Amino acid sequence: MTSTVSPPDVLARIVAHKQLEVAERRALVPPKKLEQSPYLASPTLSLAGYLRRPELSGIIAEFKRRSPSKGWINEFAPVERTTLGYMQAGASALSVLTDTEFFGGKNEDLTTARRFNLCPILRKDFVVDEYQLLEARSIGADAVLLIAAVLEPQQVRRLGEQAKALGLEVLLEVHDRAELERTLDVSLDAVDLVGVNNRDLRDFSVSFDRSLELVELLPAHLGRVAESGLRTAQDIQLLRRAGFEGFLIGETFMRHGRPEKACATLVQQLRDLEPAR
Numbered sequence: 090m091t092s093t094v095s096p097p098d099v100l101a102r103i104v105a106h107k108q109l110e111v112a113e114r115r116a117l118v119p120p121k122k123l124e125q126s127p128y129l130a131s132p133t134l135s136l137a138g139y140l141r142r143p144e145l146s147g148i149i150a151e152f153k154r155r156s157p158s159k160g161w162i163n164e165f166a167p168v169e170r171t172t173l174g175y176m177q178a179g180a181s182a183l184s185v186l187t188d189t190e191f192f193g194g195k196n197e198d199l200t201t202a203r204r205f206n207l208c209p210i211l212r213k214d215f216v217v218d219e220y221q222l223l224e225a226r227s228i229g230a231d232a233v234l235l236i237a238a239v240l241e242p243q244q245v246r247r248l249g250e251q252a253k254a255l256g257l258e259v260l261l262e263v264h265d266r267a268e269l270e271r272t273l274d275v276s277l278d279a280v281d282l283v284g285v286n287n288r289d290l291r292d293f294s295v296s297f298d299r300s301l302e303l304v305e306l307l308p309a310h311l312g313r314v315a316e317s318g319l320r321t322a323q324d325i326q327l328l329r330r331a332g333f334e335g336f337l338i339g340e341t342f343m344r345h346g347r348p349e350k351a352c353a354t355l356v357q358q359l360r361d362l363e364p365a366r
C-alpha cells in the first residue's frame with residue numbers, strides 16, 4: 090500500500106506514519122537481532138570524504154521510485170543495474186530511499202545496493218527514533234539523513250551522537266536559515282554534512298535560491314550538499330562555484346527508463362563544462 094498526500098501536511102503525515110512503523114518494527118525485529126547483522130562488524134565509508142575527492146563528480150545519485158509530490162517516477166528499474174551504473178558513470182556516492190509508504194522503497198533496496206557497490210551509501214528515510222540508526226547500520230548504510238524540519242535541535246544532537254557512535258555519518262537537512270541556526274547551535278559536533286533542500290517539503294516548491302543563500306552560512310569543516318531539483322551540468326557548476334561539494338540528484342535520473350544512462354550523460358556534460366577539474 091502506498092499513499093499520495095496533499096502538500097500542506099505531508100511532512101506531518103510522514104512522521105506520524107513513521108512513528109507507528111518504527112514501533113511495529115521494533116516489536117518484530119528487536120535491537121539485539123539487528124546487532125547480529127554482519128554489516129555492524131565492517132567499517133563504513135565516509136560520504137564527506139568521497140565528496141571531496143576531486144577526481145569524482147560530487148554527484149550523490151539517488152534511487153527513488155516515487156515521491157509524494159510526483160507519484161510513481163520509476164516503478165521497475167532494478168536496484169543492481171541502476172546503482173552499479175550510477176557508480177560506473179562517475180557518481181561519488183549513492184542515496185537509497187527506504188521509506189515504503191510514501192517513496193516506494195525498502196530496506197532490501199539499500200542492502201542490494203550495498204552488495205553491488207563499494208562507495209558511501211546514504212540511507213534516505215525519516216529518522217525519528219534511534220532504532221532507525223541501528224537499523225541503517227544493520228542494512229549496510231554508511232550515512233543517515235536527519236531532517237531539521239521534523240526534529241527538535243536537541244533530538245538532532247542526540248540522534249547525531251548515537252549515529253556517530255555506530256560509525257555512521259550524519260547529513261543534516263535544512264531548508265531555511267532559522268532551521269540551520271537553531272539546529273547547528275546545539276548539534277555542531279554531531280553532524281558531518283549539511284544539505285540544503287531546494288524543495289520545501291511543506292509545499293513542494295523548488296528554488297536554488299535556498300542553496301545559494303544558505304551556503305555562506307555553512308561551517309567550512311562540514312560537507313556541503315545541494316539537494317533536489319537539479320537537472321543540468323550548469324546547475325551543478327553554479328552550485329559548485331557557490332561552495333557546494335555534493336549534489337543530490339534523484340528524479341532527473343529516475344524518470345528515465347535507464348536512470349544510469351541519464352547519470353552517465355550528465356557526468357559527461359559536466360566533464361565537458363568543467364574540463365579543469
Ligand SMILES: O=P(O)(O)OC[C@@H](O)[C@@H](O)c1c[nH]c2ccccc12
Nearest residue numbers: 286316317318319337338339340341
Ligand atoms: O528527486 P530530486 O528532486 O533530485 O531530489 C532528490 C532528493 O534531494 C530528495 O529526494 C529529498 C531531499 N530530502 C529528502 C527527504 C526525504 C525524502 C526525499 C528527499
